[in-house]
Amino acid sequence: MELSVLLSLVLLTGLLLLLLRAGSKARGHLPPGPRPLPLLGNVLQMDRHGLLKSFLQLRERYGDVFTVYLGSRPVVMLCGADTIREALVDQAEAFSGRGTIASIQPIFQDYGMVFANGERWKALRRFSLATMRDFGMGKRSVEERIQEEAQCLVEQLRKTNGELVDPTFIFQSITANIICSIVFGERFDYKDRNFLHLLDMFYQSFALISSFYSQVFELFSSVMKHFPGKHREIYKNLQEVNAFIAQRVEWHRATLDPSMPRDFIDTYLLRMDKTSSTTLRYGFLILMKFPHIAERVQKEIKEVVGLHRPPALDDRTKMPYTDAVIHEIQRFSDLLPIGLPHVVTKDTEFRGYIIPKNTEVYPILSSALHDPHYFAKPDEFNPDHFLDANGALKKNDAFMPFSIGKRICLGEGIARSELFLFFTTILQHFSLASPVAPKDIDLSPRESGVGRVPPTYQLRFLPL
Secondary structure, eight states: OOHHHHHHHHHHHHHHHHHHHHHHHHHTTOOOOOOOBTTTBTGGGSOTTOHHHHHHHHHHHHOSEEEEEETTEEEEEEOSHHHHHIIIIITTTTTOEEOOOTTTHHHHTTOHHHHOOHHHHHHHHHHHHHHHHHTTTTSOOHHHHHHHHHHHHHHHHHTTTTOOBOOHHHHHHHHHHHHHHHHTSSOOOTTOHHHHHHHHHHHHHHHHHTSHHHHHHHHHHHHHTTSOSHHHHHHHHHHHHHHHHHHHHHHHHHTOOTTSOOSSTTTOOOOOOSHHHHHHHHHHHHHHHSHHHHHHHHHHHHHHTOSSSOOOGGGGGGOHHHHHHHHHHHHHHOSOSSOOOEEOSSOEEETTEEEOTTOEEEEOHHHHHTOTTTOSSTTSOOGGGGBOTTSOBOOOTTOOTTOOGGGSOTTHHHHHHHHHHHHHHHHHHEEEEOSSOGGGOOOOOSEESSSEEOOOOOBEEEEO
């Protein structure tokens, strides 16, 4: 063997040993986890069915707190309701930083309420909480806006004449219109071309972000971002959404009357999302799978609300079964199984480990929503998970579909109001009919990554 080749092999071996040693030192007192490869991290331990399944498999070996290397960066995983609550609530300040999602980072660039950090985030959070509390005083409440949209929805569903329809667009429209009503001060007609295009951009982006491709991109974004791929479709879609919003902002600036703020753009621009519409889609699919549950909800609606007035939020406390069904739909559908990434803001001691400052942390919300210590039958749809022995709604500390702690979704209140009023209004006026037998309805998500996308389906809304 030539001397040059031998020296090259020695140098290469030495380099690999140094990298492994450096990796070991970098781990320090981090929670345990599989040994990473240089540059590749734990890619060989990742299941081809996605990151969530991989993390849950690793949990079985390493426990509720463990470390995974996504590429070259260590990420601490938190599993189980107690673990997540201990971190995000009991040590809220230390775990209050926000990590990045590689597929959308170029669009948000660490700005906005969701992705900002440090003093910028704290100022935005204070302002957002105050504005959301004060906005609407002396004006139409959010409840009235949802009720108005619900009645528009009823009229739209009547026009289907009991024909088979895919509810995707309908549910996107109503939930987006609530946000538009708050943010822009107006709702859009369901046939408005600009509105339709905006919805399409959101739908495509959410599906792409939830895809297996985006999970791979999360591991190797530093390299993949330089090449063509679906991540560029996400950038393009969200840039179009930003352009639409920018036009509205400029129009509001030009016509602003400080004495008469019309809507939220004149104070603060909320982020539009798809969780409510996706929950509705999943929810009605589940109710067709279990028609006896839908019938019991309709019975409660008839007893409490009747047929001659719209449901109101005050009705919710008198309708524990309906409220429990909606809670269980949120739990079972598990739309954000891997919570948005956090970052520790300082060197943090947690359960005997030291997590260095700026280390990313993933709360695996799915592990809380399916925690067998809190839910008797976590893999089954069962509204009794949220009912006590007397049939009253009971609190469950593992219920965290909007996350928990300082980074909990600020739109939680609006989303809960939407779900209750839309579900009850639809079921007050219509029964649901599936083209297939309940036993043949498949509840498996079409994608299961950062977010779950329910399967496409059709149904009939039959007037009562």
